[in-house]
Amino acid sequence: MIADNIKQILETGEKKIATRAAYGKKLAELGEVNEDIVVLDCDLSKSTKTSVFADRFPHRFFNFGIAESNMMSAAAGLATMGKIPFVSTFGVFASKRAADQVSISVAYPKLNVKICATHTGITVGEDGATHQAIEDVAIMRSIPNIAVISPADATETEKVLEEILKIDGPCYVRLCRGSAPVIFNQQYRFQLGKGVKIYQGDAATIVAAGFTTHIAMQAAQNLEQQGIEVDLINMSSIKPIDSELLLGSAKKTGLVITVEDHNIIGGLGSAVCEALAESHPVKVIRLGVKDKFGASGSPKELIEAYGFGKDNIIGAVKENIG
DSSP: OBOGGGGGGBOOSOOEEEHHHHHHHHHHHHHHHOTTEEEEESSOHHHHSTHHHHHHOGGGEEEOOSOHHHHHHHHHHHHHTTOEEEEEOBHHIIIIITHHHIIIIIITTTOOOEEEEBSBSGGGOTTOGGGOBSSHHHHHHHSTTOEEEOOSSHHHHHHHHHHHTTOOSOEEEEOOSSEEEOOBOTTOOOOTTOOEEEEOOSSOEEEEOTTHHHHHHHHHHHHHHTTOOOEEEEOOEEESOOHHHHHHHHHHHSEEEEEEEEETTTSHHHHHHHHHHTTOOOEEEEEEEOSOOOOSSOHHHHHHHTTOSHHHHHHHHHHHOO
């Protein structure tokens, strides 16, 4: 059943908005009240939605062309001068092409750079393997000093932006291309290092983040109709992760299933396993991309093909409970 403390902040799920669209809109709103915000992009502003900011504040927007590594270095320089750079490009370019600059120029000196990458996961769809970021969480999570956040919906994206502005240090925010149901209303508050329990039960624990949270909600609802009640945790703060919430749920259920639009190596599933292994090892089933490259297809086709759709979650619960 839906957790008692979450009912008042849930939306109906009827509206669908892409997290990248929510990012572009909120970023422009924040630019109105904070003149230190500057935005950097690499010829992708229409896709990353930073074009909304660029149209409103052209003197605070910088297009670097196809030069992501240079953009990260410039962001580091701007941060040393007291600016708050929001750096945007596709997830594959932010995490792999510019990894060295992110690590040495941004993270090592703990500079106040906000990396907000769009088009992550295989749900990028028809663009195929070269543009589907399925290693970005693993890369960013392994770099010291960087917070890694994967908002579940448009509302949480807005709340994440508000929160990371209060943090003096590097952040990586993982945003999606496609539209997803709006899960939370404006009363929701995001906290770095904290997860949110949406459903509660004792049969199993499902942990999701980003685009997969709404899929996991559908599975939890379907399981409840079958008399199987689960804990469902939205773990948008992947680093730091909410070990306390995970531990309490795992001790109760004895079975954890993670769901992610990412390689199961190094992503959310790995983070959950690491947190539990130190205190309370339990059986963990990781649903996601199983150490493969992506492929071209519709998001729906790819989610089913790579095994982390609603039916896959339901099947994993029913096959492993008891």
